[in-house]
Structures are given as structure tokens and as C-alpha cells.
Amino acid sequence: MRATTIFPLANLHNLRTELDGLFRPFPLRSGFPGRWSPRVDTHKTEDAFLVAVDLPGVASEDVSINLDKGVLTVSGERKSPFGLNGEAEQRPLGKFEHAFPVPDAVDTESIDATYKDGVMTITLRKSKESQPRQIPINVG
Numbered sequence: 001m002r003a004t005t006i007f008p009l010a011n012l013h014n015l016r017t018e019l020d021g022l023f024r025p026f027p028l029r030s031g032f033p034g035r036w037s038p039r040v041d042t043h044k045t046e047d048a049f050l051v052a053v054d055l056p057g058v059a060s061e062d063v064s065i066n067l068d069k070g071v072l073t074v075s076g077e078r079k080s081p082f083g084l085n086g087e088a089e090q091r092p093l094g095k096f097e098h099a100f101p102v103p104d105a106v107d108t109e110s111i112d113a114t115y116k117d118g119v120m121t122i123t124l125r126k127s128k129e130s131q132p133r134q135i136p137i138n139v140g
Contacts, residue, residue, distance in 0.1 A: 036078070036092035042100075046132060049124040051100060056118035057081065057091065063120060065113055072100045072111070074120065 039054040053074055055063065063076035075097040102108065107127040114121050 036094055036096050037098070038096055040098055047126055049103065049106065049126070051122040051124070053098065053120040053122070054118065055115075055120050058118075060115045060120075063115070065120075065122065067102065067108060067111065070102050070104075072102050072122070072124070074098045074100075074122070 038058075041052040043050040043052075051072075051074075055076070055078070058076055058078045062079065063074065066073045066075075075095070077095045078091075078093050080093055102124060105126045106124045110125040112123050114123075
């Protein structure tokens with residue numbers, strides 16, 4: 001009788017090697033086609049709420065800012081600079097959308113946005129009534 005050594009993991013290694021071989025013709029893709037989510041910072045000052053959205057590589061004409069029923073929505077799309085539809089690219093591409101509830105204290109008529117160096121900054125000014133103010137004391 002002949003002794004046989006059994007390596008149960010050897011079959012898994014062979015399977016992995018064969019699967020790896022199947023995918024070699026395709027470029028590696030670690031990007032996320034479809035949807036992605038840009039980083040966002042929010043800050044509150046005495047007279048405004050500020051929202052900064054990182055949008056490197058996104059053209060300003062590919063961004064939309066909408067206010068509807070107390071919700072501010074920033075949406076758009078980052079496209080491939082090479083027109084490759086995400087092939088062999090590692091940066092996430094595709095559509096994005098961020099929604100922010102707008103506090104009642106915001107003057108919705110004075111919201112503005114600026115875009116500089118790949119950062120969209122949205123300023124939501126507080127209404128005059130909601131801003132802190134010093135109350136004079138009348139003596140008399």
C-alpha cells in the first residue's frame with residue numbers, strides 16, 4: 001500500500017490560478033463606475049452655513065445645485081478625461097448626488113455657490129431674523 005499525502009488547499013490554489021488566468025486579458029479596474037460620493041465639509045458661522053464639496057476633475061457645467069422643499073441637492077457627473085468610460089482608471093467616475101436638509105434659519109433667496117480649485121463652496125446665509133443680535137438696553 002502506498003502512502004498518499006493529502007493537501008486539501010492545493011485544489012483551491014489551482015482554481016485561483018486558473019481564475020486569475022481568465023481575467024489577465026482585462027485591465028485592472030479599481031474605480032467605481034456608476035455612482036460615487038465626493039467628500040463634503042460643512043461649517044456654521046454666525047451669519048451663514050457653509051458647504052464645501054470636493055469635485056476635482058469635475059467641470060462646473062457638469063454640476064447642478066437645486067433647492068426643493070427644504071432640501072439642497074448637489075449632483076453631477078465626473079467623466080473620464082480620456083473618454084475611456086472608466087477602463088483602466090482608478091479614480092471613481094460617474095454620477096454623484098448629495099442632499100442636505102436646509103435649516104429654517106436660511107434665507108433661501110441668498111444661497112450662492114463658487115467653484116475654485118476643484119472645490120464647490122455653497123454659502124447658505126441665515127435670515128436676518130435668525131442671526132444673533134445685541135439688544136440695546138433702554139434706561140429710563
